[in-house]
Amino acid sequence: MSDKPVRVYQCEDNISGVLSAVYEAGISGYGHKYIKIQPLAANEIYELELFTEFVRVESSDEKVESVLDAVRNKISNRAYSFVMCAAVSTYSDRGDAIYQFLTYGFSMGDKVCDAIQIPWVKRAFEIRRRVFNEAHFFREFIRFREVQKDPALLVATIEPEHHILPIIMDHFSDRFAGEWFIILDKGHGEAAFHQKNGDWEVRILTTEEEKMLAELGEQREEYVELWKTFFKHIAIPDRKNEKLQRNMLPLHYRKNLTEFIEE
Amino acid sequence: MIFQENATLQQKIAILADAAKYDVACTSSGVERKSREGYLGNSFASGICHSFAADGRCISLLKILFTNECIYNCKYCVNRVSNDVPRATFTPDEVCTLTVEFYRRNYIEGLFLSSGIVDTPDYTMELICQALRKLRTEYRFHGYVHCKAIPGASSDLVEEAGWYADRMSVNLELPTEQGLRNLAPNKTRKKILTPMRQIQNGMAESRELLGMKGGNQSAYWHTQKRLGRALPGQTGKAVQELESAKAGNAEAGKAVEKMESAKADSPREERMIEKTGIAENKKNGSEERAKNTAGGIILPSGNGVGTGLAQWNRIDTSRGFVPAGQSTQMIVGASGESDYEIMAVTEALYQRFDLKRVFYSAFVNVNQDNALPMVEGQPLRRREHRLYQADFLLRYYGYQASELLSEERPFFNTCLDPKCDWALGHLEQFPVEVMTASYDALLRVPGIGAKSASRIVKARRTGTLDYQALKGMGVVMKRAIYFIICNGKKMYDFLKIDEDYITRNLLENDKNVMESFGEKVTYKQLTLFDDFQFGN
Ligand code: SF4
Numbered sequence: 001m002s003d004k005p006v007r008v009y010q011c012e013d014n015i016s017g018v019l020s021a022v023y024e025a026g027i028s029g030y031g032h033k034y035i036k037i038q039p040l041a042a043n044e045i046y047e048l049e050l051f052t053e054f055v056r057v058e059s060s061d062e063k064v065e066s067v068l069d070a071v072r073n074k075i076s077n078r079a080y081s082f083v084m085c086a087a088v089s090t091y092s093d094r095g096d097a098i099y100q101f102l103t104y105g106f107s108m109g110d111k112v113c114d115a116i117q118i119p120w121v122k123r124a125f126e127i128r129r130r131v132f133n134e135a136h137f138f139r140e141f142i143r144f145r146e147v148q149k150d151p152a153l154l155v156a157t158i159e160p161e162h163h164i165l166p167i168i169m170d171h172f173s174d175r176f177a178g179e180w181f182i183i184l185d186k187g188h189g190e191a192a193f194h195q196k197n198g199d200w201e202v203r204i205l206t207t208e209e210e211k212m213l214a215e216l217g218e219q220r221e222e223y224v225e226l227w228k229t230f231f232k233h234i235a236i237p238d239r240k241n242e243k244l245q246r247n248m249l250p251l252h253y254r255k256n257l258t259e260f261i262e263e
Numbered sequence: 264m265i266f267q268e269n270a271t272l273q274q275k276i277a278i279l280a281d282a283a284k285y286d287v288a289c290t291s292s293g294v295e296r297k298s299r300e301g302y303l304g305n306s307f308a309s310g311i312c313h314s315f316a317a318d319g320r321c322i323s324l325l326k327i328l329f330t331n332e333c334i335y336n337c338k339y340c341v342n343r344v345s346n347d348v349p350r351a352t353f354t355p356d357e358v359c360t361l362t363v364e365f366y367r368r369n370y371i372e373g374l375f376l377s378s379g380i381v382d383t384p385d386y387t388m389e390l391i392c393q394a395l396r397k398l399r400t401e402y403r404f405h406g407y408v409h410c411k412a413i414p415g416a417s418s419d420l421v422e423e424a425g426w427y428a429d430r431m432s433v434n435l436e437l438p439t440e441q442g443l444r445n446l447a448p449n450k451t452r453k454k455i456l457t458p459m460r461q462i463q464n465g466m467a468e469s470r471e472l473l474g475m476k477g478g479n480q481s482a483y484w485h486t487q488k489r490l491g492r493a494l495p496g497q498t499g500k501a502v503q504e505l506e507s508a509k510a511g512n513a514e515a516g517k518a519v520e521k522m523e524s525a526k527a528d529s530p531r532e533e534r535m536i537e538k539t540g541i542a543e544n545k546k547n548g549s550e551e552r553a554k555n556t557a558g559g560i561i562l563p564s565g566n567g568v569g570t571g572l573a574q575w576n577r578i579d580t581s582r583g584f585v586p587a588g589q590s591t592q593m594i595v596g597a598s599g600e601s602d603y604e605i606m607a608v609t610e611a612l613y614q615r616f617d618l619k620r621v622f623y624s625a626f627v628n629v630n631q632d633n634a635l636p637m638v639e640g641q642p643l644r645r646r647e648h649r650l651y652q653a654d655f656l657l658r659y660y661g662y663q664a665s666e667l668l669s670e671e672r673p674f675f676n677t678c679l680d681p682k683c684d685w686a687l688g689h690l691e692q693f694p695v696e697v698m699t700a701s702y703d704a705l706l707r708v709p710g711i712g713a714k715s716a717s718r719i720v721k722a723r724r725t726g727t728l729d730y731q732a733l734k735g736m737g738v739v740m741k742r743a744i745y746f747i748i749c750n751g752k753k754m755y756d757f758l759k760i761d762e763d764y765i766t767r768n769l770l771e772n773d774k775n776v777m778e779s780f781g782e783k784v785t786y787k788q789l790t791l792f793d794d795f796q797f798g799n
Contacts, residue, residue: 114721117732140312144368154367175305175406177298179367197300226361227370229273233280234326235316238627239644244319248312258370259314 011057013039023063037095076110085128135167154181278351282331291372293587304406324375333379355394373407388416395427414454429587442598469584476583496617588619597626601673606664710743
């Protein structure tokens with residue numbers, strides 16, 4: 001058996017690519033011990049390995065739907081959330097995590113989600129936790145600016161590691177249902193657009209659009225100073241504790257937070 | 264007194280945030296509420312922090328005083344009448360605009376409004392009501408609101424505020440009645456407990472008639488329920504049950520017996536509670552007493568308390584009455600009280616007043632007042648930290664105050680956290696077999712928390728666990744290994760179940776106690792399982 005080559009499914013570096021690869025790997029019957037999934041990021045160079053065969057995966061909506069339907073119908077909604085969280089993450093092993101998680105899932109059913117003593121399940125669990133944690137951070141550490149009045153428009157910029165816009169939009173579209181607002185994910189060149197009392201969608205931006213939105217989101221406005229004043233005065237000087245503050249609110253989250261930006 | 268007559272909004276924020284900053288409660292948890300058409304905002308059951316201030320504390324709410332003028336002279340307070348500090352007062356519209364505009368920018372979860380006492384308690388409470396009334400009705404704010412009930416204010420005003428607020432709090436201020444007399448001479452225990460009881464009863468009534476309205480029961484409540492103990496707030500029912508037992512209802516009679524015997528289990532605590540003044544009405548006339556102390560609870564009388572909610576048809580009841588529950592805070596280290604007294608009071612507040620949270624605030628001698636101890640910050644903060652740890656054990660793990668401390672040993676161990684300390688005193692209950700131990704037995708193992716315990720319980724149903732797997736579930740091995748076996752095996756053969764041996768090893772591992780268990784418990788809202796939202 002040692003002479004059987006590892007087969008690497010190479011796919012686009014996005015949700016649809018990864019799930020399409022999971023689909024191809026799943027129907028291949030090649031044996032899950034010999035399968036790897038490799039999302040190909042645009043600017044990276046991948047070395048060819050010996051004793052490895054490569055398969056290029058074409059992305060398609062049918063493949064994606066077929067995987068997701070199977071997860072929902074044959075395993076559970078909980079398993080679906082494991083898969084989706086991994087799919088929106090940016091870890092290079094996310095395809096493997098999904099694929100291997102599912103091979104257990106299709107035999108164990110929903111229980112797979114608790115079986116974190118199995119290494120790949122643990123990995124999927126961990127990815128899901130990290131994605132949820134990041135999404136939660138960006139419910140907390142995100143600031144809007146009112147960049148226009150009549151009608152009012154709010155704009156926020158974030159730079160998350162994973163593609164968490166859809167997760168946080170559930171939250172903000174309810175909270176700010178009556179507002180026009182935009183959240184720009186600067187690193188990934190995507191933005192979510194919300195219409196007052198209406199729907200929202202995530203769009204991929206052109207470089208110019210991204211630049212324009214980023215500038216808009218830095219516009220000065222009157223509440224910035226009031227908020228900074230509050231922020232400064234609510235701390236107890238005798239208890240100053242920068243280390244604790246850094247533990248709770250790591251520096252890289254502060255980049256786009258009004259109270260930490262000098263203007 | 265320095266008045267800021269024409270203070271700008273910015274100056275007012277500076278003064279009134281400064282004046283509010285010593286209040287420790289800033290959580291926005293306890294109620295899940297979706298948005299409502301034409302209104303701004305919603306609420307998230309486990310609360311959301313929005314930033315962390317330079318002292319490392321979470322900022323969740325716009326925490327401000329309505330005014331920092333005050334006619335009282337509490338010795339520990341910066342705003343007391345005898346202090347010469349800049350004073351300012353918001354208008355109700357300023358409070359509303361700031362709340363709404365900060366909220367829209369996702370700076371905050373909502374408003375936490377407190378106030379110094381201007382003129383009279385009633386006048387002050389009316390100001391708070393005015394601001395909240397506007398905020399809810401004119402500004403159509405649907406996010407989180409926490410406000411103070413002012414001791415001594417009339418029950419009408421307290422009730423009105425309760426219909427606007429999600430959470431209310433009345434500060435206990437000091438753990439003992441004596442401490443209160445010495446340091447806050449204008450306040451009495453009774454004036455503090457009266458609105459607390461009113462809010463508790465109002466919440467119970469509202470829940471019965473309107474439902475939970477997205478609010479949840481306290482972590483303490485859930486824990487007691489899991490352990491099959493009497494639930495907080497049931498004490499209130501016990502009174503009715505006592506009445507109906509007199510009328511010959513046998514079943515209710517049994518319930519009362521149960522309450523009584525639960526009470527008899529801890530005569531010492533009863534004494535302690537009396538001493539701390541939570542039970543002050545016991546000194547009332549004998550008839551009053553028979554009625555008011557039924558089932559071990561004490562109802563302050565007078566002021567129309569207990570007559571229930573009266574404003575159903577005058578007010579928008581769609582959010583329910585104080586749906587996120589009530590909290591309180593006390594100052595630690597200003598009046599010579601012991602940890603045991605504090606924990607006994609805390610437990611009584613959870614049991615008898617059904618509080619959501621009790622907060623502790625290490626005393627800071629802001630006024631350099633001679634009547635007050637000049638303590639160094641660090642030991643006091645460590646003490647505060649221990650209290651939060653113990654509080655956590657009460658609320659989530661089902662420990663009782665009397666298990667952790669006693670009259671003979673009234674202070675927490677400064678070197679070991681209360682859970683380790685307890686385990687070392689109960690080595691006969693260890694080691695625990697991870698594959699078979701109950702959830703509650705797992706919770707009592709140092710190094711295993713609520714999350715890891717529930718992961719273990721779930722995972723072992725799907726297969727056998729080993730030490731590697733436990734590590735992956737978040738068990739803190741360097742603590743747990745002394746107290747567990749897994750599939751009949753110790754992690755290392757040389758481990759001994761011996762108090763000195765384990766203590767030495769734990770301390771070795773744990774040089775900086777402040778860094779180990781729970782700075783998070785103290786400051787950050789526990790997003791996953793505060794108020795019992797188990798994440799996974
Ligand atoms: S009542 Fe006491 S604690 Fe409250 S503001 Fe006045 S002096 Fe301070």
